[in-house]
Amino acid sequence: MYKKFTYEQLFEVKTGFIKNLQNLYLKNKYNYLKEFLKDSTKYGDCVYFFEGNGPVFKIEKNGEGYILCDEKEKIQISMDKDEINNFHSQLKSQKKVNKLIKENKTISQTLFEEFKQGKYKTIKDKPYLVYDIETIGNINDLKNMKFMIAYTVISNQDHLKSVKYRLVDRKSITKFVDFMLSFDGWIVGYNSIYFDNPVSIYNTDYGDEKINDLNEKSIDLFLFIRRLTGKRIGLNAVSKSLLSIGKTLESGLEGEQYLKEYIKSGDQNAYNKVKLYCKNDVKMTLGVLLYFLKHNKIFIDNKEFNYDINDLINLSNNTKKEETNNGFFDI
Incomplete structure (x- = not known):
């Protein structure tokens, strides 16, 4: 999954793209961008650069311009000849580059600031709860x-x-489930329809009908992406690609081990790590939702997927049964 920037957006949003590109051509013994691009595509229109086992950058010749893809930042930008010339000139001044990097805001900073200012507070005129x-x-x-x-x-x-x-906390689960069931709005999660919702209900005295009630008002972003693109993509990968925010632990299994430590020994530090992990997952889920509410398209494998607010609701809210394979997919 990529963010597709215009040339202008590259200078409006704080990212690591410019610094990563500079580091790449300097590491390859080039002082300037144009010579690096020209020599890189001398023997082929598309070239990948690797660090370790993974690609970090892709450069593709596109007529007289180039398509540059930062695999670290998940940003793709297409520049024509004039834009390449302008970019080349700007990169000659490190002072200008440093100013751009310092003054701009990141995508996640902008989204959360707009949220705090009152934007994206409703979906189809209803508030939402992310958990x-x-x-x-x-x-x-x-x-x-x-x-x-x-x-x-x-x-x-x-x-x-x-x-x-x-x-x-655990002792408040029934009260929390009651609140979600009575909440006059959407319940938003990531893989929530087939995991968080049923597990929460099963930890109360309620039956399967309450799971259906909760699912009917849910927006599951994992299902939205899966049904929109045909791909199963975990929260960590999506959040890193769109927001540059990743998980605080390797997986939910690591979090479970810390919880077991806490139960066994009362280790508050282990418990705090799980709290931070869970809170950060909610932050990532909220951030991804805000990105989807602000933008009406995502990019995967050079393919553009467009949607509107009705698609977001319908593709993430359909509760028909399907194969989920939860046991082998860590979101």
């Missing part, structure tokens, strides 16, 4: 998974000074 849970148990046996904690954020609350994330 994520942490559990212990066998992922293939949802009925017996133990809910441990959750974090949540509600869109129509006051977030002016900072976005308000709230912790839900």
Whole structure:
């Protein structure tokens, strides 16, 4: 998944793109951009640059211009001949480059600032609640998974000074589920229809009909991406690509180990790591949602996928049964 920038946007948004490109051609013993681009595509119109086992940059000749793709930042930009000439001139001045890097805001900073200012507070005139849970148990046996904690954020609350994330502990699960069921708005998560929602319900005295009630008002961003693009993409990959924000732990399994440590020994440090992990997952989910609400397209494998708000709701809210393979997919 990529962000597709115009030449102008490259200088309006704070990213690592310019610095990564500079480091690339300087590392390859070039002082200037144009000579590097020309020599890189001397023997082929498309070339990849690697660090270790992974690609970090792709350069593709496009007529008299170039398509540059930063694999670290997940940014693709197409520049014609004149834009390349202008870019080349600007990169000669390190002072200009440093000023651009310092003054601009990142995509995530802009999205969360706009959210705090009151934008994207509703979806089809309804507020929304974003949440994520942490559990212990066998992922293939949802009925017996133990809910441990959750974090949540509600869109129509006051977030002016900072976005308000709230912790839900184990003893509050029934109260929290009751709140979600009565909430007059959308319930947003990532893989929530087939994991967070049923596990939360199963940790109360309620039955499957309540899962259906919760699913009917849910927006599951994992399902949205899967049905829009045909690809199963985890939250970490999506958030890193669109927001440059990643998870604080390697996986949910690592979080489960910390929870077991906490249960066994009362290790508060282990518990705090899981709290941070869960809260950050909610931040990533909210950020991805804000990105989707602001933009009406995403890019994967050089293909553009367009959608509108109705697509966002319908593709993420359809509760028809389908193969999910939860046990082998860590979001």
